[in-house]
Amino acid sequence: MADFGRVFCIILVTCLDLIFLSKITVAENIELYKSIPCYQLPLTKINCSYKRDCVYGDKTVGNCTVLSNTLCLGDKAFQLLEVPCYYCYQLSKEAQDCELPVHCKSALPKPVVVKCSVSDYQHCLGSRSFLKSVKCNWKSGYHWSTAFALSVTLGGFGVDRFYLGYWKEGLGKLFSFGGLGVWTLIDIVLIGVGYIKPEDGSLYVF
8 A cells, every 4th residue: 555655646746747847838938929929920829821812923811810828919810911822832942841861762763752841930821741752862871982992992802892781792792802803893983983872772972
């Protein structure tokens, strides 16, 4: 019973702490925007509806209201007249925050689908989170200069292939003495022109 009592007290104290911290967080959030004009609030603090019968690339109107638990300067219901008539996925790359494509083959022309979103301060039409096809252009730290130097100096032992992640080909070069030199020369040319890329599909770091 004593152990049960201690456990109960620990749970009770933890719950009270969480409630207290949540109240502090809410109070801090309210104070955070207290001195900011309502029309400058992030979209997480306001609800907006936009007129969609606009011309692409032109301006449209947004009618917004501030959430009830947010304090700000000015009217809590206002109209925005300079909202761009773009769907969020049509905004420029600079206005979009997309995941970096990883673990894909950069040598393949097929695009990769990633998740994207827009800033909380960017007004646009439609969903603020969306999928987008992008080119596979990720890097995992393989340096072209290192690969080329290894190919020239130690390529006969397959070190260049080991470095790039082709361990089977590396073993083949090692036990064939670089294909009696022929394989070594071919790899020097192929790595030099960038034809042979890292095995994981990433791009070289130059």
